[in-house]
Amino acid sequence: MNDARPPLVELAGASRAYVAGSPEQVVALRAVDLAIPSGEFVSVEGPSGCGKTTLLNLVGLLDSPTSGEVRWGGRPVGSLSDRERARLRLRGVGFIFQRFYLLPTLTALENVELPMRPLGVPRAERTRRASELLGEVGLAGRERAFPHQLSGGEEQRVAVARALANRPGILLADEPTGELDSGNTRAILDLLERVRHDRSATLVLVTHNPEVAARARRHLTMRDGSIVRDARETGT
Amino acid sequence: MTRLSWGRSLRHSRLQLVLTVAAIGAAVALPVILISVGGGVSAHELAQLQNAGYQLVVSAQGLHGIAGAHALSDRILAMSSVTAVSPVLSIAIDAFTAQGSLSPVLAEGVVPRDFTATLGPTESGLFPSPLPLGDPTDSVRYADGTYAGPATNDVLVSTPYALAAHVFPGDTLLLSPSTDPSLGVRFNVTGTFGVAPSLLGPTGAFAVLLPLSDLQVLTGFGPAPAATVVDAADTIEIALTSSAAASPSALAQVRSAVAALVPYYSVTSLDQQAEQLHAASAVLTGFYLALSSVGLTVGLLFLALVLLRRVESDRRSIGIRRALGIPGRSIVAGIVRDGALLALLGGLAGVTAGYVVVEGLARWATAAVQEAASLAVFDPTILAAIVGGVVALSLLASALASRRAMRVDIGEALR
Known part of the structure; x- marks a missing residue:
C-alpha cells in the first residue's frame, strides 16, 4: 500500500444523481471516495438499489459523476470526450454482465473477436486469439455456436473470453453469476480468479451473494449510495 | 466492425x-x-437523321403547305452545291381495293427521280430503282402548272399494305381523298416498297407512293377551285454535294440562301434538327x-x-x-x-x-x-x-x- 504508483482507478467525492421523470433527483451515489490499486480482487456487496452498478459504471467509464472526479492511473477522465472514453474502455476494461449480453447474431468466436476489430488486429490474429481465449475458458470446439445454442454457463464463459480479448488491466463483473446455478457459479468464479491471477489483472465484482463475495480479498459494502464498509483480508 | x-x-x-x-x-x-x-x-x-440522303429541309405545315413546290424546287436546284431537291406531300387518304375493302393509307406524293436521289443508304434499299412510276420527273402531268398533261395514275404500295389488303403489282387501287369512293381515281399498282419496322410504325406501314402532281390533283393541293394553282408540298428535302455537306460553313451558306428564297417557311439543317x-x-x-x-x-x-x-x-x-x-x-x-x-x-x-x-x-x-x-x-x-x-x-x-x-x-x- 505504500507503492508510489497512483491507484489504477480512483473516485474522489464522486456522486451520481438522476432525474427520473420527476422534479426530484434520485441520488444513486453519494460522495464516494475509493482507490483501487492494480491487481486487486474487490467485491462490492449491498442490497438492490444501493448504488453498486452505478459505482461500477463510473469505474468503467460507462457513466460520469454529476460531482466529484474519477481518475485512471492518476489522470482525471472527466474532461475526456466520448470517443476517448470509448477507446479507454476498449483497451483497458473488460466487462462481464449478469445477463451475459452476447450479440445474438454473432457466433461465440465472433463475439470474442468483436473488441479486437476496432484496434485493427489482423483477421488471422483475431481468430487465433479468440480461439485461444475460448479454449482457456473451456469452450474449445464451440467457436461456431451462436449464443442461443449455448447454456447460461457457456454464455458467461464466452463473455469472460470477450472481456479478456484486449488484455485489459481491469475486469468489471456485474453480478456475473446472478443467472447461473451453483455449479456454474463455482466454475465461473474459479475461471475469473484464475484469469485474474494469470494476467495480474484487477477484478471488481459486484454481487449480493456473500458466498461469491467471499472469494475477494477486499470487500466493499454499500448502502444508500455510500460505501459503509471497506475491508481487506490480510495474509495471502 | x-x-x-x-x-x-x-x-x-x-x-x-x-x-x-x-x-x-x-x-x-x-x-x-x-x-x-x-x-x-x-x-x-x-x-434516321444521320442516315438521311439530304441535309436541309424546307417545311411548312398547314392548309396549303409550301406553294409552288415544283418551281421552288427548280430554283433551289439551280443553287450551287445543291445536287437534288425533292418536294414531298404527305396526306392521309382512303384506298379501296378491287374487292371494295377500305383502308386509310398515308399517301406520299413525290417527284420519282428526285425522291430516289435524296434517299439515304438505309432507305434506298427499300425502294425499287428507278421507281416504276410512269412520269419520272413529274413534268408530264404537271405541264408547267396547268395540270393538263395525261396522268399515268401509277402507284407503289408498301409491302405490309400489299400483304394485308392482297393488292399486288398489276392490280388496280381506287384512291380517294375521303371515304366517298365516287371522288376517287383508279390507279395502277406498279410495284411495292419495303418498310422496315423500325422506320415506320404499323400504321405508317400502310403507305402508298405516287407522283406528286397526281396526289395534288386528287386532293386539291394542285389546281384550286378558284382556278389558281397551289402546287403544294409539306417539305422540300435538299441534298448537297458531299463537300458542302461535310462543311458546316458551306451548309450554313446554302441554308441562308434557301432561307432568303423562302422567308415564310422554315429552313433547317438535319444537324439543327439533331441538336x-x-x-x-x-x-x-x-x-x-x-x-x-x-x-x-x-x-x-x-x-x-x-x-x-x-x-x-x-x-x-x-x-x-x-x-x-x-x-x-x-x-x-x-x-x-x-x-x-x-x-x-x-x-x-x-x-x-x-x-x-x-x-x-x-x-x-x-x-x-x-x-x-x-x-x-x-x-x-x-x-x-x-x-x-x-x-x-x-x-x-x-x-x-x-x-x-x-x-x-x-x-x-x-x-
Missing part, C-alpha cells in the same frame, strides 16, 4: 428486406423504363427523373424507416457495443453500409424490373407501344448513374438512423 451483426440482423427480417428492396426497385424501375425507351426513340430518330432532338431528349430525361424522384423519395423514406426501426430493435446490441468501447463510427458505418446495401439491391432489382417491363411491352403491348419499346436502349452508364445515385441518396436515409444510434444511452440499453 458491425458487418456481421447488421448483415445477419437484416437477413433475420427478410420481409422488411424484401419490402424495402421492392419499394426502391419500383422507384428505380420507372426512370429506367422512361429513360431507356425515351432515349431509344431519340437515338433512333437521330440515326433540337438532343435538347428535347435532355429535357425529357430531366422530366422523367423529376417524375421518378417522387417514387424515389418514397422508397428512401421507407428505407429510412426500416433503418430507424432496426436501430430501435437493436438498442441493446448497440448499447453492448458502445459499452465494450466499439467506436461510434463503426456502428454508424454498419448502418450506412446496410442502407447502401439495401439501396444497391433495390437499384439492381429496379434495373432488372425495368428491363423486364420494357421487354414485355415490346412483345405484348399495343402496336404503338411495342414500336417504341422495341427501340429502347439500356445505356450502362445511365443505369449505373441511376443505381449510384440511389446508393448515394441512401446515405441521407441512413443519417437519421445513425443519429438515433449514437443517442442510445448505454446504461438504459443494458438495463
Whole structure:
C-alpha cells in the first residue's frame, strides 16, 4: 500500500444523481471516495438499489459523476470526450454482465473477436486469439455456436473470453453469476480468479451473494449510495 | 466492425428486406423504363437523321403547305452545291381495293427521280430503282402548272399494305381523298416498297407512293377551285454535294440562301434538327427523373424507416457495443453500409424490373407501344448513374438512423 504508483482507478467525492421523470433527483451515489490499486480482487456487496452498478459504471467509464472526479492511473477522465472514453474502455476494461449480453447474431468466436476489430488486429490474429481465449475458458470446439445454442454457463464463459480479448488491466463483473446455478457459479468464479491471477489483472465484482463475495480479498459494502464498509483480508 | 451483426440482423427480417428492396426497385424501375425507351426513340430518330440522303429541309405545315413546290424546287436546284431537291406531300387518304375493302393509307406524293436521289443508304434499299412510276420527273402531268398533261395514275404500295389488303403489282387501287369512293381515281399498282419496322410504325406501314402532281390533283393541293394553282408540298428535302455537306460553313451558306428564297417557311439543317432532338431528349430525361424522384423519395423514406426501426430493435446490441468501447463510427458505418446495401439491391432489382417491363411491352403491348419499346436502349452508364445515385441518396436515409444510434444511452440499453 505504500507503492508510489497512483491507484489504477480512483473516485474522489464522486456522486451520481438522476432525474427520473420527476422534479426530484434520485441520488444513486453519494460522495464516494475509493482507490483501487492494480491487481486487486474487490467485491462490492449491498442490497438492490444501493448504488453498486452505478459505482461500477463510473469505474468503467460507462457513466460520469454529476460531482466529484474519477481518475485512471492518476489522470482525471472527466474532461475526456466520448470517443476517448470509448477507446479507454476498449483497451483497458473488460466487462462481464449478469445477463451475459452476447450479440445474438454473432457466433461465440465472433463475439470474442468483436473488441479486437476496432484496434485493427489482423483477421488471422483475431481468430487465433479468440480461439485461444475460448479454449482457456473451456469452450474449445464451440467457436461456431451462436449464443442461443449455448447454456447460461457457456454464455458467461464466452463473455469472460470477450472481456479478456484486449488484455485489459481491469475486469468489471456485474453480478456475473446472478443467472447461473451453483455449479456454474463455482466454475465461473474459479475461471475469473484464475484469469485474474494469470494476467495480474484487477477484478471488481459486484454481487449480493456473500458466498461469491467471499472469494475477494477486499470487500466493499454499500448502502444508500455510500460505501459503509471497506475491508481487506490480510495474509495471502 | 458491425458487418456481421447488421448483415445477419437484416437477413433475420427478410420481409422488411424484401419490402424495402421492392419499394426502391419500383422507384428505380420507372426512370429506367422512361429513360431507356425515351432515349431509344431519340437515338433512333437521330440515326434516321444521320442516315438521311439530304441535309436541309424546307417545311411548312398547314392548309396549303409550301406553294409552288415544283418551281421552288427548280430554283433551289439551280443553287450551287445543291445536287437534288425533292418536294414531298404527305396526306392521309382512303384506298379501296378491287374487292371494295377500305383502308386509310398515308399517301406520299413525290417527284420519282428526285425522291430516289435524296434517299439515304438505309432507305434506298427499300425502294425499287428507278421507281416504276410512269412520269419520272413529274413534268408530264404537271405541264408547267396547268395540270393538263395525261396522268399515268401509277402507284407503289408498301409491302405490309400489299400483304394485308392482297393488292399486288398489276392490280388496280381506287384512291380517294375521303371515304366517298365516287371522288376517287383508279390507279395502277406498279410495284411495292419495303418498310422496315423500325422506320415506320404499323400504321405508317400502310403507305402508298405516287407522283406528286397526281396526289395534288386528287386532293386539291394542285389546281384550286378558284382556278389558281397551289402546287403544294409539306417539305422540300435538299441534298448537297458531299463537300458542302461535310462543311458546316458551306451548309450554313446554302441554308441562308434557301432561307432568303423562302422567308415564310422554315429552313433547317438535319444537324439543327439533331441538336433540337438532343435538347428535347435532355429535357425529357430531366422530366422523367423529376417524375421518378417522387417514387424515389418514397422508397428512401421507407428505407429510412426500416433503418430507424432496426436501430430501435437493436438498442441493446448497440448499447453492448458502445459499452465494450466499439467506436461510434463503426456502428454508424454498419448502418450506412446496410442502407447502401439495401439501396444497391433495390437499384439492381429496379434495373432488372425495368428491363423486364420494357421487354414485355415490346412483345405484348399495343402496336404503338411495342414500336417504341422495341427501340429502347439500356445505356450502362445511365443505369449505373441511376443505381449510384440511389446508393448515394441512401446515405441521407441512413443519417437519421445513425443519429438515433449514437443517442442510445448505454446504461438504459443494458438495463
